[in-house]
Amino acid sequence: MKLLEKQIFPDKSGMVKIFLEQPDDLWLVYNLIAVGDVITSQTSRKVNSKNQSRVNINLEIKVTAIDYSKGSSVLRVRGKNRVVNEHINAGSFHTLELEKNKEFTLEKKVWDTKAMETMEDGHDGVVGYDLGVVLMEEGLAHVFLVGNNSVSKHCAKIEERLDPKTGLNKFFESVLHAFMKHIDWNMVRCVVIGSPGKIKAEFHQYILSEAQRSSKLKSIENKKSCILLVNTNSGKENCLNEVLHNITVTNFIRDTKASVEIKAMKEFTDLLSSNSDRACYGLKSVEAAQELSAIKTLMITDELFKNAEIAMRKKYTGLIKSVKEAGGKALVLSSMHVSGEELAKLTGIVAVLRFPMPELDM
Template sequence: MRIIQEDKKKGVIELIPETLDDLWHLSHIIEEGDLVSSKTTRRIQDTSGERIRRDRGVKKTFYLGIRVESVKFHRYTGKLRATGTIEKGPEDLVPLGSHHTIEIKLNTPLRIKKETWSKWALRRLKDAIESSKRLYAIILALEDYTADIGLIRQYGIEYYGPIIGGIPGKRIQTKDRRKKIIQFYEKIIEAIKNLKGIELIVIAGPGFTKTDFHSYLKEKHPKLAKISIIESTGTGGRVGIQEVLKKGTIERAATENRIAKEIRNVNEVLEKIAKSSDLIAYGEKEVTEAANMGAIKKLLIIDKLVSEKETLLDLVENMGGEIILISSEHEGGKQLEALGGIAATLRFKIH
């Protein structure tokens, strides 16, 4: 997520969503009553002639603002749509007051105007921005024992390499050849270990080298193997890196990684409940009581409840508790919802 412009007095923030997770965050930042503006495409009927054209009209793209009535994030298609009545736009093309749905797209500017930006909406926006600044993932493209690394950064791809293996021909299957292959792999691993904060390594390429390298990781560097996935491409080098980017592998993996973390937190709560632990609270009444006593170590709350529980969240945070938002879109979220949408692990017993 990237902020283009911010006017606190007018309650306006203009931004650009850059990942699928950004769209998910926006699905909870945008609320009913907000004024949302973006480029949109609408089919306009041509009535300039004596007879209305019999075809479906002409597609035109223009800037449009709607007063939001509903927001829907489609998990499987990765699409975010806001529906409402049109308040801003070219009156010769769209009638003000009519209904319209804006599809909020990646890398397309979006303007959000609120009467009041809540602390938690701004926090969520800040978290999305901070996560986009981190070096989350790298793409390692391998071909003919040459390695290129693409560092995925907010402003684009930063390239590192190539790392040359200098391996003898395939027909020469000797111990010396394998030794040189391992030396080549270790050079790559050394380069990767110098990069901080990596949560995902995509190992890509056209041949068997990528799978052999992954097998070597599993044997010698299991921690790196755990955060690695294999992706087939038609070539290596920078072209191979671009091929991985076009496939959307990084975005899907980032979303899956966030979901996995959320599910782990929910499972921790469920395990404590199954063991009848005294250091757990769930449901609004129990969690509120624990919050008032300053007993909450970690609070899990379903995303749909955040806007109505801001006072409780402020209290937990002021008492030094950690707050984790859980998406209602996955199984972990549904399990938390069954507990009332809110649960907490505790520092001490409250009963």
């Protein structure tokens, strides 16, 4: 995304004007916008129900809800209009759609540390992907990209009834088409094919054979050493987590943000089951642990962090700062990554402790 204008004042209030250059900018903006912010952008509205005529207007809304799903090309922001014009009343609710090639202004009462980091990370940066993943079983496949920004993107679902005459070949052809459409071999570090049984090996052999026959698939031939085969329970979407916890896969992406978060969540869940006095979850318990500088690693979901009231955002920001000043690590996990989804099920805020604290009430 391109930063067109920036005005941040000493009290941390201020505005930025942003231009969305590519669809992947939407997840950055999704993490940047919070309930209570003010968005200004141009949109069109129907003004005459008889002839369906529309006019372009500038809409300024105070955000009440944000709607964005993985892989979507549009981010919808709903809120209350703040400016009267001849077509729209102040106080009425409207939805702005943000998408590629759209310009908008974002105002915040407080630009906290996380918001500033998100903006700087996205400003004129390229959203890249470290990992391509194909999950499959007979007749079903999913294609994913896992980003250097710790976001997992569901690119395609392939579901076909197998023809007894052609066997798996037609299905493999469809999967390969989606595979090549969404995975840029010049960008990803490796591609993982995950499945139960032997179908992953059969698909692997199929794509290597096709690569030798077609110059359009030369990238597969050149990168065949970067293809990993991993056992999974099924080819269903939820098995992405199994792939990301596979030790061979994590070694390929070990220095990425996604890998750091995966390892941190694994350490927490392992401790929760084997040494629960060194793990805690819930804001009350986490705050009590930090009062004694007991937190080794703090993890919080971006959803919890950005959707809270300003007072709560300041509390979370202060908690992160306190943990870092005490020598601990603080991670804000994306809700659009499997680690963030896992964290959300555990109240959205957890901590790995330096020493046991059995007295914490969770």
